[in-house]
Amino acid sequence: MLASIEKNILLFLLISVGLIALPHIYHIPASIFGFFVLLLTWRFIGIWKPSCLPGKLLLFLLTVGGLVLLYSQHQGLFGRDAGTRLFMTALALKLLEIRQERDLYLIVFLAFIVAASQFLYEQSIAMAGYILFVCCVLLGTLVAINSRRQNTLNALKTSAVILAQALPLAIVLFVFFPRVEAPRWMLFEDKSRAKTGLSDSMEPGSISDLGFSDELVFRVRFQGPIPPNAQRYWRGPVFSVTDGKRWTAAKRYTYTAAAEPDFSEPAYRYTLLLEPQNNNWVFALEMAGDFPPQLHMNSEYLLTRSGNPDKRAEYPFTSYPSYRTGELSGHKLRTNTQLPGPASQKITSLIKRLGGFDTRPEQFVDRVLQHFNRENFSYTLTPPLMEDNPIETFLFETRSGFCSHYAAAFTYLMRVANIPARVVTGYHGGVLNPVGNFLEIRQADAHAWTEVWLENRGWVRVDPTAAVAPERIEQNVNIEQQIASRNISFFSADSELARQLDWLKQARQLWSSVDYNWQRWVINYHSANQTQFLASLGIESLKQMLYWLVGLGALFTSILSWLLLSRKEKTADKVLRCYRRFCARLGKAGLKRNAGEGPLDFAKRSKKAYPKQTEAIDEITGLFIKLRYQKESSQADLSRLSERVDQLKIRRR
Amino acid sequence: MNTLSIKDRFRLNRFFAGENPSDEAIPLNQRRIFILPSKRGLSFVVLILLLLLIAFVYNNNLAYFLTFLLASVFFIGILHSYKALAGLIIQKGQCKPVFAGERAVFEIHIDNPIPVPRLSLEIDLHDKTQMTLAPYEKKAVRLYAPTERRGHQPCGTITLSSGYPLGLFRAWSPLRFNLSVLVYPKPWPQEIPFPETGGGASDQGKAEKGTDDFYGLQEYQRGDSIKRIHWKAYAKGQGLFSKQYSGEQGDELWLHYEASAGYGNEERLSRLCRWVLDAEKAGLRYGLKLPGQKIGLGIGHAHRARCLEALALF
Incomplete structure (x- = not known):
């Protein structure tokens, strides 16, 4: 009953529920979050004024209200957003209906689900630490429910100890639990959710965390040599229209045919096996010369296919990395120098400083790239949010971002300096599978770069990300690996600033190393990754994996059992065992200890029966009582007791 | 074990x-x-x-x-x-x-x-x-x-x-x-008169009267009623004594199993139990006669316990 649930337990529970829901303020509509906060506050007040808690009718109405709210904001029944909203609403409603201990458990369980849903939105170290802390509080609530007369701080301590003990086992499970990718039908479509892979627009400032999945996009098998990594740009959608934040494709070019560029050798012939996609784009190596007739190339050199993108398809291509495109039409020139508005003073002065407006475009391009390279720009997969004026924020304040940030900022600077430029997205690189001798391009290889139009050369690819993190472009490795293992320098060595900010640089590098390892080993530890890692340990089959899982699990369990159970009880047990031995000896001789007979009474009786042993009996009894009932007993007493019992000689009566 | x-x-x-x-x-x-x-x-x-x-x-x-x-x-x-x-x-x-x-x-x-x-x-x-x-x-x-x-x-x-x-x-x-x-058996719920016994026509009224005549002191024995302890002597440090009353000697009560003829076994035991309790309360010396078992006259806690045990295990 309600009365029996203590106030401090409720308080504890409500605080942890509040904490667990807090980060969702960014993820769910304000109305639903408001509903949650309202109900939580109501429940808080209800701790001190139980009379104001809603009755059955009101609770029913609230439930209906919650459902209406869910429906009005509906995103379908399944999927991340819908699920999160549903669980939040259920949690809020359940808070107002706490009658028994069972209800507390249900709330804690729901809170755990909400905790897990946080990870579907953000997977940073900070979030993981936060959720771990809140889970500790939630478990503490369970401990408090299950212990009488214990203060909540102690309960928290107990739950922290339990969590700490569970950690090694959880890590073993995490490493060895086989990861299988979910079948496609299980992936609920979320309309509002940024899909993995390329999208039809780009908005760098609004993404704070580039989820990179290991999902395969396509495979390429070359006939002949494979182009170097620096040339492996797989062209996708081109964005030339911007409002300052968002970059989209110019609609009018979507279906106009391309004027074929002039190609020069070498040529690469290959077949491309495209996995099922969300869009009908086909990602060919820049620049595709020959392609099958069922594909269409628009005037921005994007290949599209007609028909269902859900099916796997194979296409033969011939691509030429060196090419020259033609003149720019007047309309195209306007589109590719389009700006959302006049550039700010800061931007123009930066451009002037870098020699914009009065040098040759090629030179300006180089200077901007140098600017990225020399100043403390850094490459990160988890940049801060830049909600308004993302380009300026990026260029002058945060200075950290991933390829989209660099491509967008670079294109913008070019356009302000009257150089036609556009953003190209697609994939870059790809990993050679030595067994099949083909390249695998995964979603994690998604990339964005820039094209500038230069006199006599046409559209030229410039990759500003390469200026910051050249390793990503030149070598056949992921930037994420580089950041950690080789300490990419975001500063050039002779920069004055770099020397001054040496400690800052080191801290940054340390952090990016930590962040990289987190991304690589925790967030991105998926099936391919796992197989690779375990193979490096010599674990190759699923069977071996399970052996290790069970073996290490058993090892940790036994260590833990030993730590938990072997201590403390030992002395008490030994004392009792010694005394039992004493009683058994006397019992054998014919003097049985009666049920419920205290040690002193028994001693009296045995002394009467064996007057010769009076001294020994007295000492044994005395030691036993001391060890058993007094706190200040020592190990020496125990060994003495054991000794005396062994020496005791009693002849049968 | x-x-x-x-x-x-x-x-x-x-x-x-x-x-x-x-x-x-x-x-x-x-x-x-x-x-x-x-x-x-x-x-x-x-x-x-x-x-x-x-x-x-x-x-x-x-x-x-x-x-x-x-x-x-x-x-x-x-x-x-x-x-x-x-x-x-x-x-x-x-x-x-x-x-x-x-x-x-x-x-x-x-x-x-x-x-x-x-x-x-x-x-x-x-x-x-x-x-x-x-x-x-x-x-x-x-x-x-x-x-x-x-x-x-x-x-x-x-x-x-x-x-x-x-x-x-x-x-x-x-x-x-x-x-x-x-x-112990459940005591009979209503108060019932003591059975007529052969040892002397004693009834409850007489017994109570008997307690009035002080007869002498006897060394305290376990089971003696606390009301009868001679506290004055105890206070003087002379030890524990119980007061004895003249009427007592004659007030012997025999509680017979047969006294409740017409009742079933459990009911008889229940009635006997009631009598034991009442007799003890009234300060009578009483004895118990069960088929094949006899507990002599006595009074006090220990005696009562003996009688009740006999009834419980009968």
Whole structure:
């Protein structure tokens, strides 16, 4: 009953529920979050004024209200957003209906689900630490429910100890639990959710965390040599229209045919096996010369296919990395120098400083790239949010971002300096599978770069990300690996600033190393990754994996059992065992200890029966009582007791 | 007591009824403690599976980790539940006779010999009693059981259990002691006149009158009524004496089984019980005659107990 649930337990529970829901303020509509906060506050007040808690009718109405709210904001029944909203609403409603201990458990369980849903939105170290802390509080609530007369701080301590003990086992499970990718039908479509892979627009400032999945996009098998990594740009959608934040494709070019560029050798012939996609784009190596007739190339050199993108398809291509495109039409020139508005003073002065407006475009391009390279720009997969004026924020304040940030900022600077430029997205690189001798391009290889139009050369690819993190472009490795293992320098060595900010640089590098390892080993530890890692340990089959899982699990369990159970009880047990031995000896001789007979009474009786042993009996009894009932007993007493019992000689009566 | 045959070990009954009754103190160890998930524990498993499904569908590693962490917490919960009971030493205590229909009180002693508090213990006989034990604390617990029939009533299986720390598992230990309560017959509900006895026509009224005539002092014997103690002498340090009254000698009351002719066996015993109690209260010297059994005249606590025991076990 309600009365029996203590106030401090409720308080504890409500605080942890509040904490667990807090980060969702960014993820769910304000109305639903408001509903949650309202109900939580109501429940808080209800701790001190139980009379104001809603009755059955009101609770029913609230439930209906919650459902209406869910429906009005509906995103379908399944999927991340819908699920999160549903669980939040259920949690809020359940808070107002706490009658028994069972209800507390249900709330804690729901809170755990909400905790897990946080990870579907953000997977940073900070979030993981936060959720771990809140889970500790939630478990503490369970401990408090299950212990009488214990203060909540102690309960928290107990739950922290339990969590700490569970950690090694959880890590073993995490490493060895086989990861299988979910079948496609299980992936609920979320309309509002940024899909993995390329999208039809780009908005760098609004993404704070580039989820990179290991999902395969396509495979390429070359006939002949494979182009170097620096040339492996797989062209996708081109964005030339911007409002300052968002970059989209110019609609009018979507279906106009391309004027074929002039190609020069070498040529690469290959077949491309495209996995099922969300869009009908086909990602060919820049620049595709020959392609099958069922594909269409628009005037921005994007290949599209007609028909269902859900099916796997194979296409033969011939691509030429060196090419020259033609003149720019007047309309195209306007589109590719389009700006959302006049550039700010800061931007123009930066451009002037870098020699914009009065040098040759090629030179300006180089200077901007140098600017990225020399100043403390850094490459990160988890940049801060830049909600308004993302380009300026990026260029002058945060200075950290991933390829989209660099491509967008670079294109913008070019356009302000009257150089036609556009953003190209697609994939870059790809990993050679030595067994099949083909390249695998995964979603994690998604990339964005820039094209500038230069006199006599046409559209030229410039990759500003390469200026910051050249390793990503030149070598056949992921930037994420580089950041950690080789300490990419975001500063050039002779920069004055770099020397001054040496400690800052080191801290940054340390952090990016930590962040990289987190991304690589925790967030991105998926099936391919796992197989690779375990193979490096010599674990190759699923069977071996399970052996290790069970073996290490058993090892940790036994260590833990030993730590938990072997201590403390030992002395008490030994004392009792010694005394039992004493009683058994006397019992054998014919003097049985009666049920419920205290040690002193028994001693009296045995002394009467064996007057010769009076001294020994007295000492044994005395030691036993001391060890058993007094706190200040020592190990020496125990060994003495054991000794005396062994020496005791009693002849049968 | 210290060894258990293989066959006994696998006896299912051991899980619920406990081992054979014991006289000794029982320390709780792995042989005595059983652990199974509680209902809440099972729903926690469902929660873990749900989280696993979420992690699987979204291929989200941190969700996986949370799932595994909770699974590990659940798993090591077994050790913690064991720890909640392990090491406790339970010993049987005293048990006073009661009348049928009253609650029997069984006393047991629980000793926590280690410096770890036991925060949530539940002892179940007929009703559940909840308690906590501080480090090194030893507590006497009184357990109540209803009684219905006279005779020796064994104290059934005492179940000591705990859901600490998370309530996901229940650790329990069924304990049986050689402990029984002596149940006296239920006293006849109404007051009934004493039976006519051959020894002298004494009735209640006369007996009361008899107590008025002071006869002398006699050394206090166990069972003498506290009202008759000569307190003045005791205060002077002369020792304990009971006052004797002249009427008493003649007031002998024989309580016959046959006196309640026409009643059934249990009813007769019930009436006799009532008479014993009334006679004791009235300060009469009384004796009990049952078929094949005779308890001589006497008075006092011990005598009363002897008579009632005879009735209980008849």
